[in-house]
Amino acid sequence: MCRWLAYSGSPVSIEDLLYKPANSLVVQSRHSRLGAETVNGDGFGIGWYGSHATPGIYHSIEPAWNDRNLRELSAQASAGRVFAHIRASTGSAIQQSNCHPFRYENWLWMHNGSIADFSLVKRDLVMAVDPSLYPDIEGSTDSETFFFLALTFGLAEDPRAAVARAVGFIEETGRNHGVQFPLQMTVATTDGDTTWAFRYSSEGRSRSLFRSTDVSTLRHQYPDNPLLHDLSDDARLVVSEPLGDLRGAWEEVPESSSVVVRGGRVDLHEFAPAAATAA
Template identity: 75%
Template sequence: MIERTTAMCRWLAYSGSPVLLSDLLFAPENSLVVQSMHSRLGVEAVNGDGFGVGWYGAQEEPGIYHSTEPAWSDRNLRELSSHASAGRVFAHIRATTGTPVQQSNCHPFRHGRWLWMHNGAIAEFASVKRDLTLEVEPALFPLIEGSTDSELFFFLALTYGLEQDPPAAVARAVGFIEETGRRHGIQFPIQMTVATTDGEVTWAFRYSSEGRSRSLFHNVDVSALRMQHPDNPTLQQLSDDARLVVSEPLGSLQGAWREVPESTCLVIEGGREQLHPFSPSSAPSSAGSAAAAQ
């Protein structure tokens, strides 16, 4: 029997009017910091192998803060988040699949204006790592800093054109990962919920080779929630275009969350969201493959 590695990270992606990071990370009933100690929907209850936050502010590139400490015990995170605000935020708490606990292995990963974070795993990563790595565009390869399957997944997507067409690039990356895994006798090569953004649009994906993907939710329209819950002060502070995509709901407010369907790409631009079917596609021969063949 082939052993498959499982990972259970948790993440959130926010866009809308600027909010304090602490309002996202600490304030909610089931905040990401709470989930780092006790995840309600995760395979593992504790996600204490580091964390990261990415946000868009005054600079062209997003800022990132990574720490190898558990989110619940990092004093710098509490200090930073109580002063910094942003209108687009990615945050991630990590449960490692076996790669080291180090800052370069913490999500979100950054390339130019792009951020990327992943919950799940590439199965039997050690067996397929060489084949996957050789597919990365040679010009991108030196920019890989860590040793995780998630970062390599990001660079495969960049190789396949993430900056031009994110859904197509992710579909090609997943297709190549599945093709490679099955060539190595792996029945279910990938498990994933992924979020990526260029600072203007957020794309979120829910997919797994076995069709039993990790949990993923998005909030319903804020104006509708205000009508439903007129006495909720948090809702009164959010802009109508505020959108959250989360591994698990941040609270128990009735009617606030919808589950993202299996095999789906969720696109959020401004206050609009669209759901599209997602499936892997065949990857074209990349510059990485051509270089490896020479």
């Protein structure tokens, strides 16, 4: 399926996030250790917040390991909040408008997983998107439809509740069409100030998800690691799989959970779908 990372903290070079870790996202694009597919070469995207309220995005259908422009851009750019995603298509076309992260106003969204039998349920799901939002859907993926359902169910007002309602609606729709396990997901979304991440699947066997531990503690454990000393105390990462092998640096996000990262504070909550009628 896909791999992704969500970073927040002091501004860092995007190159440091994408290329320098031992198990960087670029490495994972060719040799994922924990993904459903070893190779994630169907395009990639990065989103970052700079001097504008609306985040910048860069998408390419090239494999991440083979894109010279990504190398140039990441070496020059830095940001304090970065989303990055490498794609393994589950059936939709390889085109820029299908690359994550997806953007709407100040929001970014990326997804690893799939809506099962999407072609079967697509019409019902898309018809539930708020008509005022529908013109902004640019691609053909289940992931973007998921994003716009979350926006429809109130992502800007209450992200955790909105995602729960969207998941509930997707599951109800899928089961109405005879789909046993309608959804597989790890999702990250942000408004530029807070990051919300979710790990859930209808089957109860979700794709991998990890969060970084406290940077100040790691500095004491690894005083000779220069990268740790360049990060602020509030630096946090949520990732599909660990970027390196530092003992104690990563904690697995439990099944059916959500993570909220606001500054240096990380809160873990149980996550469950809400009934579609709750919308």
